[in-house]
Amino acid sequence: MRIGMLTGGGDCPGLNAVIRAVVTKGVQVHGHEFVGFRDGWKGPLEGLTRPLGLADVAGILDHGGTILGSSRTNPYSINGGLDRIRTNIQNAGIDALIAIGGEDTLGVAKKLTDDGLGVVGVPKTIDNDLSATDYTFGFDTAVMIATESIDRVRTTAESHHRALVVEVMGRHAGWIALHSGIAGGANVILVPEREFDVEQVAGWVRTCFDRGVAPIVVTAEGALPIGGAESLKTDSLDAFGHSRLGGIANWLADEIEKRTGIETRSVVLGHLQRGGGPTAFDRVLSTRFGLHAVDAVHDKDFGMMVALHGTDIVRVPLAEATGTLKTVPPERMSEVEVFFG
Ligand code: F6P
Numbered sequence: 001m002r003i004g005m006l007t008g009g010g011d012c013p014g015l016n017a018v019i020r021a022v023v024t025k026g027v028q029v030h031g032h033e034f035v036g037f038r039d040g041w042k043g044p045l046e047g048l049t050r051p052l053g054l055a056d057v058a059g060i061l062d063h064g065g066t067i068l069g070s071s072r073t074n075p076y077s078i079n080g081g082l083d084r085i086r087t088n089i090q091n092a093g094i095d096a097l098i099a100i101g102g103e104d105t106l107g108v109a110k111k112l113t114d115d116g117l118g119v120v121g122v123p124k125t126i127d128n129d130l131s132a133t134d135y136t137f138g139f140d141t142a143v144m145i146a147t148e149s150i151d152r153v154r155t156t157a158e159s160h161h162r163a164l165v166v167e168v169m170g171r172h173a174g175w176i177a178l179h180s181g182i183a184g185g186a187n188v189i190l191v192p193e194r195e196f197d198v199e200q201v202a203g204w205v206r207t208c209f210d211r212g213v214a215p216i217v218v219t220a221e222g223a224l225p226i227g228g229a230e231s232l233k234t235d236s237l238d239a240f241g242h243s244r245l246g247g248i249a250n251w252l253a254d255e256i257e258k259r260t261g262i263e264t265r266s267v268v269l270g271h272l273q274r275g276g277g278p279t280a281f282d283r284v285l286s287t288r289f290g291l292h293a294v295d296a297v298h299d300k301d302f303g304m305m306v307a308l309h310g311t312d313i314v315r316v317p318l319a320e321a322t323g324t325l326k327t328v329p330p331e332r333m334s335e336v337e338v339f340f341g
Pocket residue numbers: 009010102125126127169170171221245274
């Protein structure tokens with residue numbers, strides 16, 4: 001078979017590890033050939049390809065980013081997008097596609113499967129918000145970076161008797177905030193799934209400060225004050241209708257300082273969480289996802305996504321993975337509340 005592969009949406013550590021595993025097993029075990037589509041769905045849409053042989057994937061296991069490039073192109077928001085993809089795929093002699101991405105990229109993969117194309121999905125996102133898989137790769141690395149950052153801001157907050165608000169990624173799901181908050185020993189964790197009361201947050205910061213601890217608040221970028229609106233970076237939306245979030249930490253730091261009189265600083269981790277090489281956990285997960293994805297294509301098991309269930313890699317329908325976002329359940333928040341304040 002001649003298999004096309006693409007990486008779409010926000011990049012994350014581990015993409016290259018998937019690509020390496022797919023090509024290595026695909027060529028050496030199954031005897032398939034590969035073509036790389038550049039920049040997510042823009043590649044098939046505009047016929048942008050690059051060679052993808054064993055030599056191209058040598059030594060990329062630990063490299064951050066993606067050798068294929070990425071974008072948030074949505075072919076279904078473009079007139080005639082599906083037909084253009086069909087034509088370009090035919091012209092490149094492609095029999096099947098492997099799409100590595102999050103809810104948006106895999107949502108397109110699902111629609112293309114419904115429209116008759118052979119696609120297998122691989123779940124990627126630092127946000128860990130894809131359903132039907134216990135974890136996505138990239139999440140562990142993002143949590144590790146955020147945790148290290150929390151450890152670091154804590155020492156400077158202690159020296160200066162300040163409170164620190166750390167903003168991590170997560171538009172609709174607070175997994176990074178929750179896990180890095182627990183791992184970093186945060187005194188308050190705020191997630192998009194549960195609106196917060198600013199007075200209560202200020203109260204927790206005060207309690208903490210009064211017992212001689214530098215208060216650390218970890219907030220997801222999509223966390224909302226009760227009755228408030230999301231903190232937007234710009235008013236524009238991407239091709240999948242998402243707004244660019246950012247700024248809740250700055251706003252909250254001001255509110256805390258106003259209410260408590262405690263000097264409060266904020267830091268936005270932003271794309272640091274997506275850059276650089278993957279952790280060992282993510283390298284293993286990405287590699288296993290890649291090995292199983294190429295098997296699924298070999299079996300012509302299209303419309304499926306590889307997923308982690310416990311310690312097993314299984315195949316689940318793309319529809320199951322992309323139907324609803326996997327958000328933080330209320331009980332996971334209640335579990336850690338004992339550490340607040
Ligand atoms: O999709 C993952 C994500 O990291 C979100 O958490 C974040 O809001 C977004 O990407 C930022 O993406 P961009 O690369 O467009 O700034």
